[in-house]
Amino acid sequence: MPRRRDSTTTKQRLxxxxxxxxxxxxxxxxxxQAILARAGVTKGALYHHFRGKTDLGYEMIDQVLRDWILDRWLHSVQKASDPIDALIELARKAEQEVTPERLAVGCPLNNLSQEMSAVDEGFRLRLSSIYSDWRDGLKVLLENGQQRGTVREDVDALSAATFIVASWEGSxxxxxxxxxxxxxxxxxQGLERYLETLRPL
Amino acid sequence: MPRRRDSTTTKQRLxxxxxxxxxxxxxxxxxxQAILARAGVTKGALYHHFRGKTDLGYEMIDQVLRDWILDRWLHSVQKASDPIDALIELARKAEQEVTPERLAVGCPLNNLSQEMSAVDEGFRLRLSSIYSDWRDGLKVLLENGQQRGTVREDVDALSAATFIVASWEGSxxxxxxxxxxxxxxxxxQGLERYLETLRPL
DNA sequence: TCTATTACAAACCAACCAGTATGTACGTTA
DNA sequence: TAACGTACATACTGGTTGGTTTGTAATAGA
Incomplete structure (x- = not known):
């Protein structure tokens, strides 16, 4: 039974x-004002739970954006036996499910990176950490594929993972x-063409 | 002999x-204030030549950013007989010439796109036009290569050009x-690997 | 049930910033 | 050289925004 005042849900709403x-x-x-209106709380609630707008942004990255990205683009493929098939499938599904709305707003990680990483080191470090984990997860995925023979042995897994992330976000x-x-x-299609080069002959 | 008041240079400085x-x-x-300080002019000069900040941004895109991008990433390879060699060479030079400073600020076209394209249609259209011209230039370059036998016949030139631009900016x-x-x-390296797939066998 | 603390609510404030209004010096032309 | 239009310079303003302060209701503990 939710209490009328619940600091946990208030923080989550913010x-x-x-x-x-x-x-x-x-x-x-x-x-x-817009953030508060959307959350349905007042400024007092915000400054009770957070130091200020910047702090709110930091925690949002760590507690919302991180999972939003990794759940979507990493965890869903992480247990695949053939990484290349899995990534191609993921990209196709993502393309099919895109709406004009989503197309217009883009990727929240990319947006925040371009806006904030040159201007606020706190943002940059947190965003960079998400990219690192994403890349590292793909690296492990590719390495598993190499062990199972679904990915060429002679490719550098981290390098390939990095290019996949970069071209994905660029797209x-x-x-x-x-x-x-x-x-x-x-x-x-271009990404698929690249991914095909990672398959063993 | 430059006049003490020269509207052309004042606009250019802004x-x-x-x-x-x-x-x-x-x-x-x-x-x-920072823009004016950098230009070495006052607010009066700005509002004499431009309607306001937004208008200044629009003209900047058309008169500065466009050339900055196309000169750098298109015109320098446009007359190459082998597009793939030329693009690989361009990417290597770009990587060598990057400074920590440039690395940290990123690409002005990408930055502006991510920041403004969802929020101001005037910006989006102007930026989109630069991307289109860039992609179209690369398409022609690849088509020329196809005629000369340096690029595979069965690749869609515009599609490939689009992926090159996207992965470039993403990187x-x-x-x-x-x-x-x-x-x-x-x-x-990833981009090179992709570009190699465009060569005839 | 009394009290202390948490969790807000709402009015207020100071800074910032794009834009404007007004004034002035320069330069061209007749 | 007089006069008029262009090219600025400067002081001001109205609105917005992040942040603070003060007040109050709910909840937990003794």
């Missing part, structure tokens, strides 16, 4: 709100600006 | 200033956040 608003508007342009970013599913499709 | 400041800070966070963006030349190097 974290979800700052995630959604800054996904659209960017973090610095995300108005506190979403380009499709966002061009607002075109054709661009997204072309990029997915 | 356009260069907003380009540089917003390259670091982002456009919306770029303080007009710079990822390296920016991770602040790592190793990431940049890994991405360049």
């Amino acid at each position: 974290l979800q709100a700052v995630f959604r608003v800054s996904h659209r508007e960017g973090f610095r342009s995300a108005d506190l 979403i970013g380009l499709a966002k600006c061009e607002r075109s599913t054709d661009v997204l499709s072309a990029c997915r | 356009l260069q200033a907003v380009f540089r400041v917003s390259h670091r800070e982002g456009f919306r966070s770029a303080d007009l 710079i963006g990822l390296a920016k956040c991770e602040r790592s030349t190793d990431v940049l190097s890994a991405c360049r």
Whole structure:
């Protein structure tokens, strides 16, 4: 039975709100008023639980964005026996499920990185940590494939993982600006072509 | 002989200033005071030549950013007989010439796209136009290669060009956040691996 | 049940910032 | 050289925004 005042859910509401608003508007342009309205709480509640807007952003990255990314783009393929098949399948599903809305707002990790990483070291370190874990997870995935014979032995797993992440994010970013599913499709095909080069002969 | 008051150079100074400041800070966070200080002019001069900050941003894209991108990443390879060799060479040079400073600020086109394209249609259209011209230029380059036999006949030139642009920007963006030349190097290797698949057998 | 502490609510504030209004010096032209 | 238009310079303003302060209701512990 939820209490009328529950600090846990209040914090969660605020974290979800700052995630959604800054996904659209960017973090610095995300108005506190809009975040509070979305969360359905007042400024007093925010400053009770967080030091300020920046602190709210930090915790959002660690507690919301991180899972949003890794659940979507890593955990869903992490137990696949053939990494290449799994990644191709993931990319196809992602392309099919994209809506005009999602296309226009892009990837929250990429958005935040481009906006904040040159301007606030706290943001950069937290975002970089997500990228690192993502890349590292893909690296392990590819290494498992190498052991099982589904990935070529002579490829550097971390290097390949890095390129996959980079081109993935670049694709979403380009499709966002061009607002075109054709661009997204072309990029997915390009990624597939690359992934095929990682298969054993 | 430069006149003491030269509207042309004043406009150019303002356009260069907003380009540089917003390259670091982002456009919306770029303080007009900082732009004016960098340009060495006052607010009166700005509002004499431009309707406002947004208008200044628009003209900057069309008159500064466009050339900055296309000169760097398209025109320098446009007359190559072997597009694949040329692109590989370009990527290697770009990697060698990168400084910590440049790494940290990233690509001005990518930065602006991620920041503005979901929030201001005027920006999005202008930025999208640059991407289109870039992609289209690479498409023509690849088609020329196909005619000369340096690029496979069965690849879709526009699709390949799109993936090249996307992964290029994604690489710079990822390296920016991770602040790592190793990431940049890994991405360049990945792009080379992809480009090699475009060669005839 | 009394009390202390947590969890908010709401009014307030100071700083910032794009944009404007007004004033002035320069330069061109007749 | 007089006069008029262009090219600025400077002081000001209105709105927005992150942050603070003060007050109050709910909850937990003794």
